[in-house]
Amino acid sequence: MKVLVPVKRVVDANVKVRVKADHSNVDTANLKMALNPFCEIAVEEAVRLKEAGIATEVVVVSVGSKAVQEQLRTAMALGADRAIHIETDEELVPLSIAKLLLAVQQKEQAQLVVFGKQSIDGDNNQTGQMLAALADMPQATFASEVKVEGDNIVVTREIDGGLQTLTMPLPAVVTVDLRLNEPRYASLPNIMKAKRKPLDVHSVTDLAVTLKAHQTVLKVTPPAERQAGIMVSSVEELVEKLKIEAKVI
Amino acid sequence: MTILVLAEHDNAHLKADTAKVVAAASAIGGDIHVLVAGHQCAEAANAAKALTGVTKVLVADSALYANHLAENLGKLIISLSTDYSHILSAASSVGKDTLPRVAALLDVAQISEVISVESADTFIRPIYAGNALATVQSLDDKKVMTVRSSAFDAVASTGSAELVAIDTAIDARTQFVSQTLTESARPELGNAGIIVSGGRGMGSGENFAILEQLADKLGAAVGASRAAVDAGFVPNDLQVGQTGKIVAPDLYIAVGISGAIQHLAGMKDSKVIVAINKDPEAPIFQVADYGLEADLFDAIPALNNLL
Numbered sequence: 001m002k003v004l005v006p007v008k009r010v011v012d013a014n015v016k017v018r019v020k021a022d023h024s025n026v027d028t029a030n031l032k033m034a035l036n037p038f039c040e041i042a043v044e045e046a047v048r049l050k051e052a053g054i055a056t057e058v059v060v061v062s063v064g065s066k067a068v069q070e071q072l073r074t075a076m077a078l079g080a081d082r083a084i085h086i087e088t089d090e091e092l093v094p095l096s097i098a099k100l101l102l103a104v105q106q107k108e109q110a111q112l113v114v115f116g117k118q119s120i121d122g123d124n125n126q127t128g129q130m131l132a133a134l135a136d137m138p139q140a141t142f143a144s145e146v147k148v149e150g151d152n153i154v155v156t157r158e159i160d161g162g163l164q165t166l167t168m169p170l171p172a173v174v175t176v177d178l179r180l181n182e183p184r185y186a187s188l189p190n191i192m193k194a195k196r197k198p199l200d201v202h203s204v205t206d207l208a209v210t211l212k213a214h215q216t217v218l219k220v221t222p223p224a225e226r227q228a229g230i231m232v233s234s235v236e237e238l239v240e241k242l243k244i245e246a247k248v249i
Numbered sequence: 250m251t252i253l254v255l256a257e258h259d260n261a262h263l264k265a266d267t268a269k270v271v272a273a274a275s276a277i278g279g280d281i282h283v284l285v286a287g288h289q290c291a292e293a294a295n296a297a298k299a300l301t302g303v304t305k306v307l308v309a310d311s312a313l314y315a316n317h318l319a320e321n322l323g324k325l326i327i328s329l330s331t332d333y334s335h336i337l338s339a340a341s342s343v344g345k346d347t348l349p350r351v352a353a354l355l356d357v358a359q360i361s362e363v364i365s366v367e368s369a370d371t372f373i374r375p376i377y378a379g380n381a382l383a384t385v386q387s388l389d390d391k392k393v394m395t396v397r398s399s400a401f402d403a404v405a406s407t408g409s410a411e412l413v414a415i416d417t418a419i420d421a422r423t424q425f426v427s428q429t430l431t432e433s434a435r436p437e438l439g440n441a442g443i444i445v446s447g448g449r450g451m452g453s454g455e456n457f458a459i460l461e462q463l464a465d466k467l468g469a470a471v472g473a474s475r476a477a478v479d480a481g482f483v484p485n486d487l488q489v490g491q492t493g494k495i496v497a498p499d500l501y502i503a504v505g506i507s508g509a510i511q512h513l514a515g516m517k518d519s520k521v522i523v524a525i526n527k528d529p530e531a532p533i534f535q536v537a538d539y540g541l542e543a544d545l546f547d548a549i550p551a552l553n554n555l556l
């Protein structure tokens with residue numbers, strides 16, 4: 001069984017981004033970049049499926065500028081076998097990314113496509129579901145447990161009220177949540193090995209996918225700042241403030 | 250312009266999220282229809298009928314829709330989509346699961362987690378864990394969007410819309426196996442006026458008892474940080490944050506929570522924030538209206554005694 005894992009390069013989760021002075025976008029110049037944490041969990045799950053003898057090959061794919069090759073190498077250092085880079089300098093909406101991934105999926109015929117549930121920059125939470133729809137595959141989003149049982153996959157999902165378990169035939173799309181696994185660290189020998197693993201580069205035109213413009217970002221602004229608060233010195237003072245000043249209890 | 254709103258419900262009850270998404274639809278303007286897809290969902294449909302501003306409630310009542318599976322629920326919405334300029338749902342687990350499938354099949358982009366409607370085609374949504382707000386103009390002929398319900402006030406229930414049965418039955422390859430829902434007599438996180446949240450500082454699941462006591466005194470919901478959920482102190486559905494629930498109650502009390510960017514993303518629009526933490530440097534104090542530097546194991550029992 002081949003597993004395809006689409007991954008994204010994002011600003012590191014520990015960095016607080018700032019908006020550019022001209023409100024055209026966030027300023028990402030010179031910020032620390034990383035593999036999106038959810039994508040890291042997706043790669044880890046695929047690699048574990050391979051280690052368990054269920055997956056035969058783990059292929060990672062990323063859409064973006066030349067720089068995303070750094071994250072593809074990271075994913076290979078974590079255990080992916082090879083990588084596909086779809087090179088574009090344009091900022092694409094999730095639907096356009098899903099269309100490019102569909103072209104890759106049609107070529108690769110993976111039985112399972114594992115995504116992170118969202119990327120921590122755009123916070124869209126769309127791409128996996130969109131690929132599933134375009135490829136007419138069933139899906140299990142927000143997975144906290146994944147089991148392959150023959151030609152089916154059984155997935156426990158984190159939903160608003162608790163947990164839900166679904167089963168569906170492969171091929172299918174899974175998007176992963178935080179508690180699915182704890183990703184390993186890449187070892188130095190594996191980082192070296194990853195440098196020699198195959199990485200194919202395609203352009204959008206190579207894949208014969210036509211993309212269109214769907215939206216214009218008119219501006220990007222900082223959120224309203226909260227007024228500075230005060231420190232209280234005791235539980236009594238806190239209760240008094242909440243009752244008399246804030247009138248919330 | 251006619252807007253379709255996907256109802257959020259558990260067949261018996263319409264969730265308050267729906268009234269908030271209808272509020273977003275009202276801000277867009279036009280006729281508003283609500284789709285209640287479920288099984289034996291007449292109760293939920295009746296509640297939807299009363300939502301102010303709604304003119305029609307479409308009811309797709311079939312065992313096939315009992316568990317709100319994205320695969321066929323998405324196709325059902327597509328089968329109804331021709332007449333609509335906008336398709337909205339809450340940014341709930343069902344909405345987030347289903348609407349991207351609808352958008353993709355309609356060949357339009359989805360606008361996720363809308364917090365403000367600027368016009369019929371322009372919306373504001375948070376990005377980067379809420380550290381920036383993007384104003385986005387859609388160029389698509391249909392707008393598909395999820396709405397962050399904490400950003401809208403629920404519409405009232407003064408209406409009486411027409412009920413229309415939808416017979417379209419679409420099967421899914423996805424099969425429902427089981428579900429474990431957290432049972433609680435406390436308010437839901439999304440609707441609570443007051444939330445008491447605990448973090449890693451709580452130390453254990455048992456220790457959450459003192460927070461639950463506080464919550465019950467205040468009529469509050471209980472929330473948690475990711476660290477508290479990861480450690481197994483409380484169930485996953487209590488997680489507040491960028492990747493959990495986004496809440497904006499009148500009062501949010503953060504106890505033993507440091508205030509990581511990802512946690513703040515889920516609660517910093519609360520009206521009043523209280524932080525109780527023994528570390529004076531904890532970033533949570535930067536967003537708190539009232540900070541108390543204290544050991545929570547002293548402060549919370551003392552609070553419980555005073556209230």
Ligand SMILES: Cc1cc2nc3c(=O)[nH]c(=O)nc-3n(C[C@H](O)[C@H](O)[C@H](O)COP(=O)(O)OP(=O)(O)OC[C@H]3O[C@@H](n4cnc5c(N)ncnc54)[C@H](O)[C@@H]3O)c2cc1C
Binds near residue numbers: 013474489494508545
């Ligand atoms: C991709 C991604 C997504 C994430 N999504 C979320 C999310 O949705 N929600 C979320 O919450 N986090 C999320 N996180 C995790 C986040 O980065 C933090 O790790 C997490 O919020 C920390 O939880 P905490 O504040 O409970 O724990 P800690 O950061 O460990 O803080 C514990 C606090 O408790 C205090 N404390 C300890 N003992 C006591 C005591 N006896 N009395 C008083 N105070 C005490 C300490 O001083 C400390 O400030 C995410 C992270 C990533 C990478």
